[in-house]
Structure formats: C-alpha cells, structure tokens
Amino acid sequence: MPSPQSAAAVAPSVASGGPDARQLSLGLPADLPAIAIPQEWKTQQRLWGHSFHPMCSYLASFPASLAHAFIARYSRPGDVVLDPFSGRGTTSLQAAAEGRIGVGNDLNPFAHLLTAAKAEPATRADAVTRLTGLRLAWQADAAAWQRLADAVASEESAAEARVPVAGSREGPDTGTEPVPAEVALAFHRRTLAQLLFVRTTLDLTDRTDRFLAAALTGILHGRSATYLSTLMPNTFSMAPRYVREFAARTQFQSPERDVFDCLAAKVIRLHRQPVPAAAGVALLGDARDAGARARAELRGRGLPDRARLVVTSPPYLRVVKYGYYNWLRTWLLGFDARAIDRTLDDAHHREPYLVFMREVLAGLRPALTEDAVVVLVVGDVETDRGRQLHGGVGLAERVWENAAAPEGYRLAGVALDDVAANRKMTKLWGDEAGRATKVDRILVIGATEQGRRRALAGAAIDVDWTWPPRGLRAI
Numbered sequence: 001m002p003s004p005q006s007a008a009a010v011a012p013s014v015a016s017g018g019p020d021a022r023q024l025s026l027g028l029p030a031d032l033p034a035i036a037i038p039q040e041w042k043t044q045q046r047l048w049g050h051s052f053h054p055m056c057s058y059l060a061s062f063p064a065s066l067a068h069a070f071i072a073r074y075s076r077p078g079d080v081v082l083d084p085f086s087g088r089g090t091t092s093l094q095a096a097a098e099g100r101i102g103v104g105n106d107l108n109p110f111a112h113l114l115t116a117a118k119a120e121p122a123t124r125a126d127a128v129t130r131l132t133g134l135r136l137a138w139q140a141d142a143a144a145w146q147r148l149a150d151a152v153a154s155e156e157s158a159a160e161a162r163v164p165v166a167g168s169r170e171g172p173d174t175g176t177e178p179v180p181a182e183v184a185l186a187f188h189r190r191t192l193a194q195l196l197f198v199r200t201t202l203d204l205t206d207r208t209d210r211f212l213a214a215a216l217t218g219i220l221h222g223r224s225a226t227y228l229s230t231l232m233p234n235t236f237s238m239a240p241r242y243v244r245e246f247a248a249r250t251q252f253q254s255p256e257r258d259v260f261d262c263l264a265a266k267v268i269r270l271h272r273q274p275v276p277a278a279a280g281v282a283l284l285g286d287a288r289d290a291g292a293r294a295r296a297e298l299r300g301r302g303l304p305d306r307a308r309l310v311v312t313s314p315p316y317l318r319v320v321k322y323g324y325y326n327w328l329r330t331w332l333l334g335f336d337a338r339a340i341d342r343t344l345d346d347a348h349h350r351e352p353y354l355v356f357m358r359e360v361l362a363g364l365r366p367a368l369t370e371d372a373v374v375v376l377v378v379g380d381v382e383t384d385r386g387r388q389l390h391g392g393v394g395l396a397e398r399v400w401e402n403a404a405a406p407e408g409y410r411l412a413g414v415a416l417d418d419v420a421a422n423r424k425m426t427k428l429w430g431d432e433a434g435r436a437t438k439v440d441r442i443l444v445i446g447a448t449e450q451g452r453r454r455a456l457a458g459a460a461i462d463v464d465w466t467w468p469p470r471g472l473r474a475i
C-alpha cells in the first residue's frame with residue numbers, strides 16, 4: 001500500500017520517468033502513476049457515516065468512509081459534489097451530511113428511489129405519523145386485504161388472483177395484476193396482506209411515502225428478526241427458480257412479521273442521527289447527460305451549478321443485474337426488473353464500455369469547475385460466468401487512456417482498493433467470487449491541470465474521521 005510520504009515521489013505526469021518499482025509491485029502499467037492516498041476508509045467501523053446509509057443494501061456499493069476520504073480532501077462546505085452513478089446514494093448523502101450540496105443521479109429507478117429518500121428524507125416525526133395513519137387504515141380494511149393475500153397464496157386460486165398495482169391507491173383508474181408465485185412463497189400470509197396494502201397505498205412522489213418505501217425495501221428480506229421474509233439474504237434477491245426449489249425442498253414457512261412494527265423499528269434506526277441540514281438533489285436519468293440535468297436543477301434551486309468534486313463508481317462490466325438481483329424489491333415498488341436490466345449500461349463488453357465512459361466524461365465536463373477533481377472507482381472483472389473476460393483487468397487504466405485523456409482530463413494517479421473489493425465480492429457470491437472484482441482501482445483525475453494539481457496536493461491531507469465531524473454537526 002502506498003505511504004503518505006510517497007506522494008511527493010509520485011511522478012506528476014503520465015509521460016514521466018521509467019518503470020517505478022512500486023508501480024510494478026502494485027501491478028500498475030509502468031506508465032501510470034500511483035497516487036498515495038492513505039486508505040483509512042478500510043479501517044473504519046462497518047457502519048461509519050450517517051445512519052441513513054444502510055437504509056437498504058445495494059450491490060457493488062462503496063462504503064460511506066470511502067466517499068468521506070475524497071469529500072474531506074477535495075471539497076469544502078457549500079461545494080457541489082456529484083455522483084452520476086449514485087446507486088444507493090452514498091456520495092450524495094455523505095456530501096450533504098458534511099455540509100456540501102450532494103447531487104446523485106442514476107438510471108435505475110430503484111437506485112433513484114434510494115438516493116432521493118436520502119437526499120430529501122422524511123423527518124422522523126413525519127415518518128412516524130404517516131406510519132400510524134397507515135396502520136389505522138390497514139386495520140380498517142385488514143379482512144379484505146387478508147382475503148386477497150389468501151387467494152394469492154393458495155394453490156387453487158393463485159392463477160386467477162389479481163391485486164391492485166403498486167401505487168394505484170383507490171382511484172377510479174386502479175389497475176390490477178397477478179402476483180408472482182415466488183412473492184407469495186416468501187412471506188407469511190398476514191405479512192403478505194400488509195405488504196399488498198402498503199404497496200398499493202404508498203405514493204412514491206411524496207417525500208414521506210418515498211422514505212418509508214425505501215426503508216421497507218431495506219427490511220424486505222434477510223436472515224434476522226428485523227426482516228419481513230427470512231427466505232433470502234438481505235444483499236440480493238435469490239433467483240426465482242432457486243426460490244421455488246428451495247421453498248419446496250425445505251417446506252419453507254416464513255415467520256409472521258408485522259410490517260408496521262418492523263418498519264417503525266427501521267425508521268427509528270435510520271433516524272439515530274439528525275437529518276443533514278442541507279437537502280441533496282436526486283436525479284433519474286442517463287449518466288451521459290447527468291451534467292446538463294444537474295446544472296439545470298441546481299440553477300433552478302438558486303445553487304452553484306458546477307461540481308467541484310465527482311466521486312463515483314461506474315457500472316461494472318457484465319457483473320451486476322440490478323433488476324434481476326432485486327426482483328422482490330422491484331415487485332414491491334411496482335418497477336419492472338427486466339426493463340431495468342434492458343436499460344442500464346452494465347452489460348457492455350470492454351470496447352462499448354469505454355465509448356460509454358468517454359461519453360459520460362464528455363457530458364460531465366461542462367458541469368465541473370475548472371479545479372474539479374474526479375474520482376472514479378473502477379472494478380476489475382476477471383471472469384464472466386466462468387469464462388475469462390477479455391479486457392476486464394486494468395479497466396481503470398483503459399478508462400484513463402480511452403475515455404478520460406481524449407476528453408482533456410488530466411491524470412493525478414491511480415490508487416488501489418484491493419482488500420475491500422475482495423472482502424465485498426467474496427462475501428456476496430461465495431464460490432462465484434472469481435466472477436467479480438479482484439481489485440478496485442481508484443482513478444483520480446483533474447478536470448484541468450488545476451484540478452490535477454489540487455488532486456495531488458490534497459492526497460496527503462490529514463482527514464478527520466470523527467463522526468459527525470467536529471464543527472459541522474448536523475442539526
């Protein structure tokens with residue numbers, strides 16, 4: 001691991017010098033400099049950062065401590081910090097919690113929901129009040145919802161049973177839909193009845209309802225008593241076929257869990273820390289035009305419209321299907337998992353991926369200040385479903401050469417995040433771990449020469465890891 005002192009020894013220019021022994025030992029191509037950013041984020045406790053971060057698990061998310069390491073070094077309170085691939089909204093939430101203007105964008109509606117729930121959260125009082133209202137409304141109509149859940153769960157009537165679509169409430173244009181058999185298998189019948197009621201009733205355009213819906217996705221499935229179904233781990237939804245086989249083989253019966261009790265407990269856990277004083281911005285759309293949309297939105301709010309820092313992790317090559325791996329959550333929210341996977345840019349082979357990344361970086365450039373720093377966390381992918389993946393290793397270097405350099409960015413260096421990546425992906429996929437990243441490489445670039453110099457100068461700055469930060473406690 002690079003030491004803080006080695007920052008000065010790092011060649012400042014891409015073209016400089018001969019092979020550096022330390023670069024070779026890190027496995028970096030000889031012509032790319034390493035940047036010596038102390039990797040203290042690896043040694044922080046697991047849930048370091050704001051209590052909204054663990055609202056719901058999200059595949060390939062990075063820890064809040066990683067976002068902090070760059071926010072603290074490369075931005076000041078009041079600066080705009082942007083993440084065009086926001087996932088569960090880690091960067092934008094952490095930025096807001098540190099007094100910055102956090103902007104998160106994602107093309108996945110589930111990611112957008114999580115980012116928005118953190119950017120514009122419900123207060124604890126609003127969430128608790130709404131939850132009480134929901135509980136009363138449920139009690140008034142529980143028998144009817146229970147009949148519906150029983151019809152969905154019973155073998156004789158399941159094929160014909162239809163339920164109101166998510167978010168339809170009780171308007172005149174209420175539509176109905178069947179319920180996938182695996183959904184019914186996952187829950188106790190009473191829990192299912194409550195979920196059918198809640199998903200019909202919540203309005204995802206409303207701040208409080210959106211917060212509750214996002215919190216609900218976080219407790220939908222997992223192994224402990226805080227979750228509504230114990231059928232699968234909380235990290236991702238198991239394949240529907242596996243769910244059917246597993247449930248049949250083990251005669252799985254989900255324990256009865258009260259949705260309102262579990263959700264109330266989750267709201268209290270989330271609100272362990274005060275809501276960040278500054279609201280963030282959550283955008284839904286393609287990263288390629290995130291810059292223009294972010295500027296328009298910020299201008300509309302009377303805020304500075306260019307980002308001084310980008311901290312982001314682009315989709316990995318053919319590793320994660322965000323719709324498929326979240327099908328139970330997308331069902332709850334009324335999103336189409338297949339449509340999500342068709343839309344997202346996580347299925348590219350290397351060449352189209354690099355073209356995509358170049359377009360993303362070109363689109364971002366006008367939305368950056370002259371001295372902006374851009375931090376790209378890029379995972380290496382060695383194999384795809386058991387087959388060696390051509391071009392999956394050294395991806396960050398290729399992103400630099402084929403996407404960032406041609407758009408005029410200036411390279412500060414590449415930092416490695418090997419330990420965290422191995423732990424993260426091995427835990428997730430077990431035997432399939434080889435399919436995922438071996439090393440995350442963190443590409444640190446400047447929007448201009450000024451940005452590159454700022455990136456190099458800031459690399460060795462001491463970062464305060466007290467949480468909440470001294471002098472900037474959230475109110």
Ligand SMILES: C[S@@+](CC[C@H](N)C(=O)[O-])C[C@H]1O[C@@H](n2cnc3c(N)ncnc32)[C@H](O)[C@@H]1O
Nearest residue numbers: 061062085087088090107108286287315344345
């Ligand atoms: C590696 S994840 C980011 C995780 C994030 N750093 C976090 O901590 O939660 C990559 C994200 O890119 C999103 N994505 C894929 N294609 C996209 C596109 N064309 N535009 C915007 N987002 C996209 C995916 O939905 C996913 O959330």
